[in-house]
Amino acid sequence: MMEGLREELRAGARLFDAGEWWEAHEAWEGPWMHASGDERHFIQALILLAAALHKRWHHGSLAHRNFHKAEAYLDRLPAEYGGVHLARLRAEVWEALHDSSLRPRVEES
Template sequence: MRAQGDERRFIQALILLAAALHKRWKMGSVTHRNFHKAAAYLDTLPGQYGGVDLVALRAGVWAALNAEGQRPQIARART
């Protein structure tokens, strides 16, 4: 079984956000290539998807990439 459509883009965005954080925290990389790839997927999705507030998640990851010691939280979508 393979994810398709919005579900696939959602999963790909989450993987790329995790990769961006990993590269920053473990390798000290200050490039944001994976973040920008994830943002392209997030741009195709609504602000809330799969029970996650994607707007808050994106902002949290961006802040964590640019501030030492900051960790993003997965914000639950409001219902």
């Protein structure tokens, strides 16, 4: 579990891990509006990764654009932030954009 994250961020992570990417995106919007600095970059990256996965299913051409926007935020953060292995998540989302059978997870099992 992501012990370093507030409950409202963990709620979004649970939705993301369940494949409810648009709902995760929406769950993270409130915390994003009140965050600053690295936490804001972190939440923005999560929102964009969720949007990329959602759009892979519904608007394929926009998925990669969202992923590349997320990379700009991920590049500002360490490989692990808030208990989330961002380097792993980044690689998993990229692979999932090309293989729809893959299901990336924010939380490690």
